[in-house]
Amino acid sequence: MQSLQQKALEWSGVAGEDAFAIDDTNLYQKLGHQTFVDLSTNFYNRVYADDQEWFRSIFANSNKEDAIQNQYEFFIQRMGGPPLFSQRKGHPALIGRHRPFPVTREAAERWLQHMQNALDSVPKIDADSKTCMQNFFRHTAFFLVAGNQMMNEQQRCAHNPQHKQ
């Protein structure tokens, strides 16, 4: 069975050495706190105004302001800044926290398209930083598709023993 990492690398098309290149530079120090707030605000403004209901509805039970804060605090923590997310909410636990959402390949691609547009809309983000972040986001999105699939598979198996691997 392929690991989460193998699936994420294969499905995202992001090379292993690029997926976590965000760790080669301290992007928080380089870009500053407000840049991450601006990025997540721009991103969720796009998501909550998406004209495709199937995608917009994924976020229907989440408060937009909470979604923005959760996201920029995680980005800040993961990209070299203070551990704001963990201090407020505990471990990122990305797969567990995304469990309620249908993280399909289509949803991942649409999430990434909105994030691409958001990255292009925040002038403070230079080309090198943007490339690092795009690779990280793309790897992470498909890592979560793999996580979603793993969870659904385990759920089915628990109720249909003949499907056990």
Place this chain on the structure above:
Amino acid sequence: MQSLQQKALEWSGVAGEDAFAIDDTNLYQKLGHQTFVDLSTNFYNRVYADDQEWFRSIFANSNKEDAIQNQYEFFIQRMGGPPLFSQRKGHPALIGRHRPFPVTREAAERWLQHMQNALDSVPKIDADSKTCMQNFFRHTAFFLVAGNQMMNEQQRCAHNPQHKQ
């Protein structure tokens, strides 16, 4: 409904400001790479030799050397060192990766007892570092008990709609 963080704080008894006090010092720089290898090796030697079969059996399908490496690479990454875990395996995704294991309160307490003994067996770990790590481990263990409960709850709900919250 209580959040994962609220449950982790309540059940662990670790105060919010202590749970991630590991982030106030760079423990990797302070203690060095080999200390984390020694800690995880000592820990898993205890786990795999546990005289209580119910606990030892949780790890029966995992290779001990893999378990040791996974653990010290995560600790190193989380405590200020290079992102060894993510480079090899992707996001820590603690709840998702612990999904196959029955992370009960009893299992958390026994995990913590072995870790306490392991911490006491590695002379390089000074008293202050030990306190920080104990609080982090205790918070994390009960965060995973809460995550385990959340997953099981969602799994039941998915198959018994009348249980939906």
